[in-house]
Amino acid sequence: MKILNNKVAIITGASSGIGRSTALLFAKEGAKLVLGARRGDKLEALVSEIINNGGEAVYLAGNVQDELYAKDLVTLAINKYKRLDIAFNNAGTIGIVDDIQNISLKDWNDTLATNLTSGFLAAKYQVPVMNKGASLIFTSSFVGNSVGLPQLSAYAASKAGIIGLTKALASECAPLEIRVNSILPGGVETPMRVKAAPEEEQVEFLKSLHAQKRLSSPSEIAQAALFLASDASSFSTGTSMLVDGGLSISKV
Numbered sequence: 744m745k746i747l748n749n750k751v752a753i754i755t756g757a758s759s760g761i762g763r764s765t766a767l768l769f770a771k772e773g774a775k776l777v778l779g780a781r782r783g784d785k786l787e788a789l790v791s792e793i794i795n796n797g798g799e800a801v802y803l804a805g806n807v808q809d810e811l812y813a814k815d816l817v818t819l820a821i822n823k824y825k826r827l828d829i830a831f832n833n834a835g836t837i838g839i840v841d842d843i844q845n846i847s848l849k850d851w852n853d854t855l856a857t858n859l860t861s862g863f864l865a866a867k868y869q870v871p872v873m874n875k876g877a878s879l880i881f882t883s884s885f886v887g888n889s890v891g892l893p894q895l896s897a898y899a900a901s902k903a904g905i906i907g908l909t910k911a912l913a914s915e916c917a918p919l920e921i922r923v924n925s926i927l928p929g930g931v932e933t934p935m936r937v938k939a940a941p942e943e944e945q946v947e948f949l950k951s952l953h954a955q956k957r958l959s960s961p962s963e964i965a966q967a968a969l970f971l972a973s974d975a976s977s978f979s980t981g982t983s984m985l986v987d988g989g990l991s992i993s994k995v
Contacts, residue, residue, distance in 0.1 A: 745773030746973045751824040753777045753816055755807055755865065756834030758785035760933035761882065764961035765831060765968045770798035772969065777820040778802040779812070780834065807834040807861035808853075817868040827873050829972045832865045833882040837939045838897045851897050858901035862908055870912075875920040878972050879912065881905045883925045883983060889991040890952060895939070906983050913981030922980040924971045929987030930958040954989025 752769050756762035758780035766778055770793040778786050783804030793800040803819055805812035820827045838854030839846050862881050869879060883906050886892055887899030905925055913923040930936060930949045936958065940949050950956055967986045970976050985991055 745771075746969065746975075747829070748773035749775070750828040750972075751775045751777070751820055751826050752829035752831065752972065753779065753820055753827065753865075753869065754831045754833060755779040755816070755861070756882070757789060757802070758782045760935060761928070761931060761961045761964045761968075762831070762833045763789060765833065765965040766793065766800070768962070768965045768969055769829075769831075769972065770796070770800060772973075774798075774829065774972075775824050776800035777816055777823065779805065779807070779816050781806055807865070808856040810864050810867075813861070813864040814868045816865075817872060821872055827869060828877050829880070830865060830869045830873070830878075831880045831882075831968055831972065832862050832869075833880075833968075834861055835882060835902075835935070836898075837895070837935050838901070840894050840898075840939060842894060843896050846897060854897035855901045855904070858898065859904040859908070862905055866908075866912060870916060870919070870921060873919070873921050876974070876977070877921045878976070879916070879921060879923045880968060880971050881909055881923075881925040883909070883927045885927055885929050885985070885987050885990050888927055888983070889985070889987065909983060910981050917980060922971075922976065924976070924979055924982045924984060926964065926967050926971070927983050927985050927987060928959060928964045928967075929953050929985075929990040931961060931964055932958045933961055952990050952993060953987065954993040957988065959986065959988060 757778035786802035839850035884902040
């Protein structure tokens with residue numbers, strides 16, 4: 744039997760990178776999907792690919808900073824599939840990359856709104872309709888947890904905030920039998936990596952931080968999301984799951 748057979752999942756940030764790979768994997772494992780991201784054309788193509796491969800999916804394009812959009816994704820899931828078992832709140836941005844003195848309040852707030860406040864908004868509407876045994880998953884990062892990298896203060900602060908949100912919600916949701924966990928990827932080969940480390944020497948430095956001396960593929964992170972979404976992780980809640988190629992233990 745497929746691991747997520749007949750379960751309903753919301754995935755944000757689904758148009759590329761980790762979100763896209765996770766959508767394809769969840770669909771392969773039997774989940775019915777509600778996909779969100781800003782780029783409607785990318786979502787439409789992804790939904791078509793999933794349906795052509797025998798899966799079920801719908802999409803709604805929008806901005807995760809928008810509270811109404813967070814609510815509308817949940818409404819779509821309930822109206823279309825009548826339930827919500829999994830939410831992978833994965834949307835994020837690298838945001839402003841600069842020294843602290845050059846970061847405007849607007850850029851700071853924009854990064855936190857996309858990476859952290861969006862998680863609050865999503866959970867606000869997801870939790871009340873989730874079934875017992877449901878799984879709520881956030882994407883955090885090794886940045887701000889295992890390693891501090893220069894010029895990424897807004898990104899690091901937002902992703903550290905996700906870890907705190909995960910722990911608080913895990914405690915709050917335990918009586919509801921809803922599990923809450925976050926994934927902390929190491930360096931992943933995505934468009935976000937290209938923006939954060941566009942130069943070859945930067946990529947090589949990033950690889951060197953990992954014990955395995957390489958970056959992850961999005962599909963490797965998707966496998967971690969699958970574990971947390973599935974019943975295999977039934978006794979895991981409040982965890983910040985490192986999927987970092989040994990970055991946290993590497994001495995460089």
